[in-house]
Amino acid sequence: MSDKKPKNAFRQGAISSDFIGNSIYKHQTKTSIGAHNIFLGQVRADEINGKIVSAIEYTAYEDMANQKFHDIREAAFEKFELTCMHIYHSLGTVKAGEICLFVFVSSPRRKVVFEALEYIVEAIKDEVPVFGKEIFEDSSHQWKVNN
Amino acid sequence: MYITVKYFGQIVEVTNTQEETIEVAGGHVSDLVEVLNSKYDQLENKDFQIAQNQELVSLETELTGLEIALLPPFAGG
Numbered sequence: 001m002s003d004k005k006p007k008n009a010f011r012q013g014a015i016s017s018d019f020i021g022n023s024i025y026k027h028q029t030k031t032s033i034g035a036h037n038i039f040l041g042q043v044r045a046d047e048i049n050g051k052i053v054s055a056i057e058y059t060a061y062e063d064m065a066n067q068k069f070h071d072i073r074e075a076a077f078e079k080f081e082l083t084c085m086h087i088y089h090s091l092g093t094v095k096a097g098e099i100c101l102f103v104f105v106s107s108p109r110r111k112v113v114f115e116a117l118e119y120i121v122e123a124i125k126d127e128v129p130v131f132g133k134e135i136f137e138d139s140s141h142q143w144k145v146n147n
Numbered sequence: 148m149y150i151t152v153k154y155f156g157q158i159v160e161v162t163n164t165q166e167e168t169i170e171v172a173g174g175h176v177s178d179l180v181e182v183l184n185s186k187y188d189q190l191e192n193k194d195f196q197i198a199q200n201q202e203l204v205s206l207e208t209e210l211t212g213l214e215i216a217l218l219p220p221f222a223g224g
Contacts, residue, residue: 129155131156131222143220146221
């Protein structure tokens with residue numbers, strides 16, 4: 001485990017397709033990479049008791065969450081042969097259909113990135129203190145819970 | 148001792164504040180929770196985990212005086 005200070009994984013609002021595309025572009029100089037794998041979490045317009053979710057408002061215990069992202073990252077590098085990995089999570093309002101989580105892993109070979117990505121995404125859902133308020137079209141709300 | 152207590156998500160709907168200082172005689176996390184339950188009567192109906200100095204702890208953990216956070220169910224991603 002390194003002593004590097006945790007990076008800030010949070011971005012205000014939705015993660016744009018430009019941002020995602022640009023991240024892919026930036027890896028073209030890293031020519032030892034043979035395989036990327038990407039997870040994009042998208043806000044779903046769930047229907048709950050006849051009401052439709054129009055957005056999720058994310059908050060987090062940011063210091064602890066960034067430390068957890070950092071720990072997950074370090075654990076993933078130990079477990080898998082990764083060249084690099086990036087995690088970005090939204091804070092604030094993300095509308096249905098927009099992206100709220102972007103995880104990007106890269107490795108010389110493909111098999112590793114499938115396993116690594118699942119491991120990382122499951123750990124994020126389970127261990128990182130992020131909270132989501134599901135806002136309905138009539139402005140009422142309920143609190144999202146990961147299962 | 149005086150402890151900074153932070154609240155998140157649906158817990159804030161019970162406390163109406165995101166952060167405050169609570170005085171406790173010391174002891175364990177359970178002693179602090181007792182103080183909070185008597186201050187906020189709706190808190191007992193809420194599901195939450197507790198972090199001390201950004202690490203999850205149990206009710207039996209000793210209070211160190213470092214920051215406490217009440218964390219409702221996680222919903223990242």
